[in-house]
Amino acid sequence: MIHKMLSNKCPNCGKGHIYNEKNIYFNFSKPRMNKECEHCGFAFEKEPGFFFGAMYVSYALGIAEAITVFVIGTFFFENTFDLRILPWIAITTLLLSSFNMRIARIIWIYILKDV
Template sequence: MHANCPSCNLRYEKEPGNFYGAMYVSYGFSVGIFLVTAFILYHFFSDPTLSVYLITISLVALVLFPFNFRYSRVIFLYLIWKS
């Protein structure tokens, strides 16, 4: 990520440990990814075995990791930003 926002020049890292709260947002994204993937597997692939669930959910979470990392920080910034 950039050190400062290109459009508003907001410094992303305000103090050490500022983005610990983004971990909670990331956790919410991860739970959502897990639930949606499990729902799709259950309803569209007629309830496969546990190993298929574990492999598929792990792969989807790994592929969506960049999205999860970046947008959890962005959403956390929107939650704490005071204009």
């Protein structure tokens, strides 16, 4: 299932694509989503404002990534709470922000698939 998510596939049939773009990992242009699956017709956006909740997923991902960078950073800095880690956290979350936004919507679609 994780593989299907990361490959931008429809949760229903696993064949159609959710985003109408090749690169969903590092792409800072405006996301282009398909309204429904081109293969099985599954509606990705169930209702207007459906993706509001995906913001929380994106937020949680950002925090998880910040913690990961922080933990990795503790191996490189002598003090556990070395403030020099902060720019690295900022850069990482910035670089991953486009990915977070896209994958958050995909995760959201998968979570609410059967609702």
